[in-house]
Amino acid sequence: MDRPEKLLTTAQAAEHLGISRGTLARYARDGLLKPTLKLPTGHLRWSLEDLRRQMRELREQGGE
Template identity: 45%
Template sequence: MGEERLISTGEVARAVGLSRQTIQRYMREGLLTPVFTTTGGHARWRLDEVLEQLRALHRRAE
């Protein structure tokens, strides 16, 4: 099994149907955590991890 590709914040936003700004706000607020942040300050994500974090947020909100 190959290594899963890390994706940008914009790619995450498109995949989950939220704006890039919303993903960035959730990250600033500690609601979403990227796999890592580049030296230039760009977050890199695994889509499956983002989806799980969003599911957990949804469960907490219920």
């Protein structure tokens, strides 16, 4: 049975990527990256696998 992937906070996801929490939050705010989930509190949750895919696509498009 497959276990669902754990969703990460912005700080946790940023640490995995080697960028600051503020940078990841800015990328999301600017629409460059899309979080997996936005909680009613406004906090974001990220799938690391999906986030890495988005970052790869962003680099391929010549983004930051």
